[in-house]
Amino acid sequence: MKNPEPLITNHLYHIYNRGINSCNIFESEENYEYFLNLYEKHIEPIAKTFAWVLMPNHFHLLVQIRGQDFEARAPHQCFSNFFNAYSKAFNKFHNRHGALFERPFKRKQIDNSAYFKKLVIYIHQNPVHHGFCEHPLEYGWSSYLTCISSKSTKFERDEVIKWFGGGYDFECCHKEKINSAEINEFLGI
Template structure:
């Protein structure tokens, strides 16, 4: 029986999943945009996001689960104060996205593998490695030669100055500064051992 790691407040997690039977979950650009809109609705209120990447048949997210106090404090005064459990918020995201894809592409049934995968990140070295791994995923899968060329990841946001909900300053501080972040992302890396750990 598979042990499901609970999502605990205040902790960092690498959350990832793929389409059922490796089916494509993002078929065109508007799918990426819709997923991110749903992410903003369901996940932003309960997490801080450090990195993300959406590929054709899978995705990677790196988040810190907010505490109950942080969630309540950021809710509007006219909202009914309530806490949705983190795994339920992710479930709501995946269910809403599945319904939209099923309706839009005349399909039915499950879109994602279940349960969604998650790994606790308990130190900064691991945190840095996962950030680079997520940004390098499109390179490793042959979509581009450098993370900056891929539009559906957080790397472009990390190296820009545009307003963002991404915890860009936190990410940059993990690499010391923006130049170190860019330099480390210019170096190819073998992620085989990390992928074995993730069971990808």
Template sequence: MKVNTEPLKADTFYHIYNRGINGENIFKTENNYRFFLNKYILHIEPIAKTYAYCLLANHFHLLICTRSEDEIYSNLNVNVDEVSNLINVKKDRTASFNISNQYAKLFNSYTQAINKSINRTGGLFETPFRRIEIKSDAYFSKLIWYIHQNPQQHGFVSDFRDYPHSSYHSHLQTKATRLQRDEVLKWFGDGEEYVKFHSHEVNSETIRDLKIDFN
């Protein structure tokens, strides 16, 4: 039985993660990373705020907070009166459907483009994608650290700071960003404390409660 697939709720923090089918790479070229982020902005920004991310060759991690029901309905042009009049359908359930549907659009549109570019057929991502609700401040802090450390843990780089496809450096820059940069830096205190927190060494005890399950 698959776990971490509960319906997504509005106005809730989540760790979202997924991987390629059978461990297949989902990012085939360097340009694929940017293409995915552009698709992500198009489909996910209307329904969620993003605090951290890391894209690796065969999987990805996201730390998001889903938007409020009203924001979701407004951004997606959902008629709330029609939703309210549906028999046995609650507004929050419909918000949940819209959140998941936007992720489906992201994965499907990205897969179609990749398949076309390499003459491939079939699905690219495992389904359903996984999610873990974030219920504590400590977990939120450690998850940002874990997401940014992930490339080093998987051997893509010897130092996670050298990895180009994560949000680590974006939080330390001043140029415009879609990330919740100000909230993240304020959470840690400032940029210096953010960097200091990320310097903590990785060991089995540190990541014990952060290990993910794809089974």
């Protein structure tokens, strides 16, 4: 197994993973909510979040590692602690044991704005691609609804909307189907 790509401050990453043997990692609304609460505790202090989606057996995150001192906590360790905390709680809640996620968690550095935009759309369209809905608006466990909302958020909504040239363009771009094969090729999956 090759060593995973390090997480470097001020760089953007697509972080994703799935349940071991493609098992579900979310079985209930409580699981989704707990994952997001742990995410806020472990990841929000070390990373800005630009897009996310939680699917029953996998997730995608688009983050930028913050450029600051993490009190001797490496960003990859914060992610590892987060996934471990969620796995332990999930296992206890569902009376199971053993690994929940594939290891190591996958990460791909994003180094250009065109790919950033495609990835945001890919993440938001993931529920459409997997047949859970017809439009990202219909799926509650992604950042799409936050992007089109005016409610306050820690999510980097304004910056994401700006990358698309405004709210109207953001919504129009999400009506077009993204080429999943192109994204998968870039990710090597």
